[in-house]
Amino acid sequence: MNAWEIHHRRTAALRDVVTELDAGADLPWSDALAALFGDRAGLLVALHDSFARRVTGRIELALELHDLPGASVAEAWQAVVTELPGIHRILRAYADEPALARPDANLHRTVAVAAGLASLGAPVGIAADAGRAFVANAAHIDVPARRDGWLRERLSFRLMKASA
Known part of the structure; x- marks a missing residue:
């Protein structure tokens, strides 16, 4: 099996796992998953990577479109938690898994830097702690309501600025 086939099989397997997690299942495990991810820790890291990529993308977009870094980062985090509830639940349940320590610290460091806290x-440890504290309070951060057309206005402004 070549790298491209492995990538596609892993992606398909992750999609199936996410579907199960979103339905409320615990972290699934099978011989097929073992062949693709090695062990449960490998599967958890792959799920974390999916979550982190989504968070990072949302943060980048939010910071590009909004002028309030803290509120934008909080809004981005909460959006991903809502979009990926099963992954978020499992990552919280397995938070003490040693294989997640480094990727979790990196994600929370990214959050802290984006929110202007580090x-x-x-x-990394200090920034990650700041990011964890921020995430713990993200649901309580006031995100100003957006008026109709704000996204179109911001994108138009950014496009005009980029072409100038």
Whole structure:
């Protein structure tokens, strides 16, 4: 099996796992998953990667379109939690899994930097702690309501600015 086939099989398997998780199942495990991810830790890391990519993408878009970094990052985080509830639930349930320590610290560091709570030069542990504290309170951060047409206005402004 070549790398492309492995990638497609892993992607399809992750889709199936996410469907099960969204239906309320615990982390599934089978011989087929073992062949693709090695062990449960490998599957958890793959799920974390999916969650982190979505969060990072949402944060980048939110920061590009909005002027309030803290509120934008909180809004992005909450949107991903809503979109990927099964993954979020499992990542919280398996938060003490050693294989998730580094990717989790990196994700929370990204959150802290994006929210303006840490600099890129800050030690990862300190920045990650700031990101964790931010995420713990993200649901309570006031995100100003957007008026109709705000997205179109921001995109038009960005496109005009980029073409100038």
